[in-house]
Amino acid sequence: MTPPSVEAGAELEPVSRVVTLEDMVLFEPEGEKNIHTDDEVARAAGLPAAIAAGVQFMSYIFEMLRREYGFRSVEGTVLDVRIREPVFAGDTVTARGRITEVQAAGSGGRVSLEVWCENQRGGHVIAGTAEVPFRGAGEGDST
């Protein structure tokens, strides 16, 4: 098992996804027609096309954190983000994170991170911070 990153300045392994309209429709309740699933509804609301829900690509950040620190670490995680740019079908969204501070406690502790998702043009579509509890190597899980 690879020990989790717990050094200030370290970057986490990114998680990248191509957002498809199918994903956007699946993310909404079945049969829902709204700005996240339908271009016409989105245009009526002043958007150029349907946009992915912000919480959809927030999940990429959770996936990145979980891969690094294990699924048990999500209990106690605090994610605080702002949505900056819309994401459209076909965009590639990559979740990234950089450790800003480490507070060790026993064999574990808590890491603070800058987290963001960027699109294929390098624009930050969502950005903010995360605080994640971690356990020492061998005490966590890698799933």
Next chain:
Amino acid sequence: MAEGERQRADKAFHELPVGTDIGSIEYTLSEERVDRHLRATHQTPYPESGGERLAPVSILASDGIWLAEARFDISESVHAGQRLEVLSIPIVGSRVKVSGRVVDKFEKGGRQFVVMDVVSEDDCGRVLARGRMTGVARYRPDGGAP
């Protein structure tokens, strides 16, 4: 998504006074709902724990939206920000109760923002998550009134 008919309120979402209790909704965290979320977000399922299937915590991030949507027409609203504190991993098959309150409103760039505090609890009495969701009440690219 809230179960049952969507209630229509007398006031638009952004007209609610700060402090307004939005009430609560309940839903079942069904296998189907979780599978749909996992497929939409391409996440790896969490391992089982104690013989129970766990749901990814990202599924809780939408709870405030479902709550607002259950009571108001927010079809032209967009999500501007979110703080989510995860306290417990949800268990597939459990009932989730979501309650919320309007805690702030402000205007920026000609757009009206509404801030809600949201709490999600399961039917075992565990608090799953506490969130603070900021939304643009009605999105217009020119920042003006619709």
